[in-house]
Amino acid sequence: MCDTKKNRGLEEILYVIDENGPVPEQEPMRQYYFIKKARQYVEQQEKQAGRPLSAHVTTFGCQMNARDSEKLAGILSEVGYIEEPDEKKADFVIFNTCTVRENANQRLYGRLGQLGRAKRQNPDMKIALCGCMMQELEVVEKLKKSYPFVDLIFGTHNLYKFAELLSTSQESGRMVIDIWKDTDKIVEEIPSERKYPFKSGVNIMFGCNNFCSYCIVPYVRGRERSREPADIIREIDRLAADGVVEIMLLGQNVNSYGKNLAHPISFAKLLTEIEKIDGIQRIRFMTSHPKDLSKELITVMGQSKKICRHLHLPIQSGSTRILEKMNRRYTKEQYLDLVESIRRAVPDISLTTDIIVGFPGETEEDFQETLDVVRKVRYDAAFTFQYSKRTGTPAAVMEEQVPPEVVKERFERLLTEVQSISAEACKIHTGSIQEVLVESVNEHDASLVTGRMSNNLLVHFPGDTSLIGTLIPVRLKECRGFYYIGEAVENG
Ligand code: SAH
Ligand code: SF4
Ligand code: F3S
Numbered sequence: 001m002c003d004t005k006k007n008r009g010l011e012e013i014l015y016v017i018d019e020n021g022p023v024p025e026q027e028p029m030r031q032y033y034f035i036k037k038a039r040q041y042v043e044q045q046e047k048q049a050g051r052p053l054s055a056h057v058t059t060f061g062c063q064m065n066a067r068d069s070e071k072l073a074g075i076l077s078e079v080g081y082i083e084e085p086d087e088k089k090a091d092f093v094i095f096n097t098c099t100v101r102e103n104a105n106q107r108l109y110g111r112l113g114q115l116g117r118a119k120r121q122n123p124d125m126k127i128a129l130c131g132c133m134m135q136e137l138e139v140v141e142k143l144k145k146s147y148p149f150v151d152l153i154f155g156t157h158n159l160y161k162f163a164e165l166l167s168t169s170q171e172s173g174r175m176v177i178d179i180w181k182d183t184d185k186i187v188e189e190i191p192s193e194r195k196y197p198f199k200s201g202v203n204i205m206f207g208c209n210n211f212c213s214y215c216i217v218p219y220v221r222g223r224e225r226s227r228e229p230a231d232i233i234r235e236i237d238r239l240a241a242d243g244v245v246e247i248m249l250l251g252q253n254v255n256s257y258g259k260n261l262a263h264p265i266s267f268a269k270l271l272t273e274i275e276k277i278d279g280i281q282r283i284r285f286m287t288s289h290p291k292d293l294s295k296e297l298i299t300v301m302g303q304s305k306k307i308c309r310h311l312h313l314p315i316q317s318g319s320t321r322i323l324e325k326m327n328r329r330y331t332k333e334q335y336l337d338l339v340e341s342i343r344r345a346v347p348d349i350s351l352t353t354d355i356i357v358g359f360p361g362e363t364e365e366d367f368q369e370t371l372d373v374v375r376k377v378r379y380d381a382a383f384t385f386q387y388s389k390r391t392g393t394p395a396a397v398m399e400e401q402v403p404p405e406v407v408k409e410r411f412e413r414l415l416t417e418v419q420s421i422s423a424e425a426c427k428i429h430t431g432s433i434q435e436v437l438v439e440s441v442n443e444h445d446a447s448l449v450t451g452r453m454s455n456n457l458l459v460h461f462p463g464d465t466s467l468i469g470t471l472i473p474v475r476l477k478e479c480r481g482f483y484y485i486g487e488a489v490e491n492g
Contacts, residue, residue, distance in 0.1 A: 010078065010191060014039075027160065028189045034163040035078050035191075041170045042080035045091075053091045054084030060108065061098025063250055063286055064221075065131055067192075067201035068159055069096045072130070074192035075162045088118040092126045094152075097133035099216055101388035105133060116149050126169070128152035130159060134179060135220035136392075148175065155179040156221055160187035182222040188231050196439065198469030199282075200244050204232055204270065205251035210289065212316070213327045213394040214359060214387065217252060226258050229265055233273060240279030245471065246437055247274075249285040255292035268296040275306050281471055282437065282454065283307045287314060290338055291329040302345035310380075310456040311342060314354035318373035319366035322359050325398070332369060339377050350380040350425075350455035357414055358387040358407030360398035367410050374417055380425045380455065381482070382418040386411050426457060427479040433489055434459070436474040438467040459484040 010032065017029075019036040042053050055076040059069040072094055073083070084090035093115060098104045112129075119125045127150050133139050134155045143150055152169040154161070157180040169176045186206065194200050208217050209224040236247055249271075251257060257267040267285075274283055283306045290313055301307050313335075317323050320331040330338075342349060355370060374382065386407050389396045436451035442460050443450075449463035451474065460483065461474055467488075474486040 007078075007191060010035075027187045031075075031160065031163045031187075031190060034167040035075065038079040038163055038167040038170060041167070046080070052082050053080065054089070055081035055092040055094070056084050056087040056090035057094050057096065058087055058111070059096045060104060061096070061100065061132065063201055063248065064203070064252070065096050065098060066195075067203055067250055068131070068156075070194055070201070071159060071190055071192045072096065072162055075166070075190070077193050078191050079163065079166065087115065091122075091124065092128070094128040094130060097129060097131035099133035099136060099139070099220060099390075101385065102390070103388070105139070108133060112147055112150075116147065119149050126151045128154075128166075128169070130154045130156075130162075132156055132217070132220040138391075140177065140179065144175070144177075150175055153177045153179070157181075157183040157185075160185075160190050184223070184225065186225055186227055188227075194244075196469075197243055198437070199246040199248070199439075200239050201248045201250050202232060202235055202239070203227065203251070204249045204254060204267075204285075205257050208252035209256070210253060210329075211327060211394075213325060213398075214356065214390065216390040216393055219392055221252065224253070224256065224260065226261050228261065229258070229270055229273060232270065233277070236274060236277050236280060240277055243469065245280065245469065246282035246284065247280060249274075249283065251285075252287060253289040253292060254285045255288050255294065255297065266294065266296060268294060268300040271297070271300050271304070271307060275304055281306060284310065284456075286312055288312060290315070290335050293338060293342075295341075298341055298345045301342070301349075308456070309346060309348050309454045310350045310352070311346075312352045312354075313339070313342075315370075315373055315377075316354060316356050317359060317362070317366065318370035319362070320369075322362055322366050322369075325361060326356075326359060326395070332373060336373065336376060348455070350457070351377060352381040352383070352456070353377070353379050354383045354385065355414065355418075356385050356387050357411045358402040358404075360387070360395055360402065361400040362387075362402055362410075367414075371414065371417055374414070374421065378421050378425055379418065380457070381422050384411060384414050384418060423481055426482055426484075429453075429455075429457070429476050429484070430479050431476065433473050433475050434486075435471055436461075436486075437471050438463065438469065440468065441465055457483065459486045461486040461488055463488060 013032055014036050017033050017036050024030045024033050046053055057069045057073050059065050087093050097108050134153055154165050205226040207222040207224045211218050254267050258265040315335055316326055318332050434453045436453055436459055438449050438451040440450050442448035448460045449467055450460050459474055473489040475489050476484040476486045478485045
């Protein structure tokens, strides 16, 4: 990865590329060629406008999309755009979309309508769309028909080609669309720009093979592909050298990492290798599928000095009957046993989860099973969702869809339960001293900084910008619902 704004290595390569010569066939050289080409175009436009050109990346959805957006931002910056915080004022706007639930799509159309009005004021504005929602045929059809002001559309599989697509779009006066159905390719060494200097997401795998019956992700992200361990380690080595202290390993199901590589390696083994990298002080990962969480991983987590005391372990439903219909491939009992083994190995671990309410066929008894798991596990936080019908998934055509008013009522009951338990779970750390990674100056009170504990909870305490990116001990004085007020502790 090229993770600095003006990456010297990349500049040297760009210097020798002849942008008027033949287009290289090999990646990533081909993309470097197009970066140089697009850069010339931006320079030309800047001369005409008499000011620098600006860009804005808007991200919807999960951590995967957030990391993809850093790649988009990296390319935009290499091409010469400066960042414009207000999307309506930018010369180039790209929406990196999500389609996991129906309301994600609705939100996108709403935002796009607003952007269309901004483009009427500034006809030179360029609008691009990419990400998961673009992998759906009917979405692209609707965009072509109802949103003709969009300049560029591409999907999840060819994001690495953004420089090339940008260059094509600059030269074409028409809407450019490039969507691939699937891919087995992983292109390394594409520039990226980190949102935070001290922490970074790192993709370890792409796609998903699990086909949970409600979920659209396998259809829009394609089949599971793991990156080579050497490529991952090299990227983290460079991040560490560049000042990163915390990494978040990303995949839809990190527990199945490495199974399909030519030389298979387990996720636990990968973690052991990453632990050895000097400079990296904290390791997080997302998401863990309960069916693939191994004993080996639990042992590694128990022994590790760097893996954070936090595990996101989505349950989705507490009813074994519903879990089967969801194609999750574990039972309520297996899940609870897993939680017990993890707590035994890592007693202070914080557990969080995802829960769907109102999956087709869910009865009051099934819902009670979910509440039972919530009460037994006592999650530190739970993301709760009302089931959303995704066309193309098996659950969308299941009979016994639960009426919306029933879903809503169960959802409210679940939320009340989850919130009261997590408020109590949060409080138990009051008075303790925790190591905190300082992330930012507090948004509401500039005399405070905000840091994150190993268990992922936030704490606000007096401090200044010089602390950002450092790990320091903080005493937790007062719990305010889901966060703490604290004070830095001298000499640890
Ligand atoms: N790979 C991750 C989840 C990715 S999607 C995992 O397996 O845990 C993030 C969350 O969105 C899921 O955990 C699920 O709770 C929720 N979700 C996915 N599809 C949904 C749907 N159709 N309706 C409601 N929630 C959904
Ligand atoms: Fe969706 Fe299941 Fe894959 Fe997660 S594991 S992305 S919920 S299909
Ligand atoms: Fe959404 Fe795609 Fe993530 S559908 S949740 S952005 S993988």
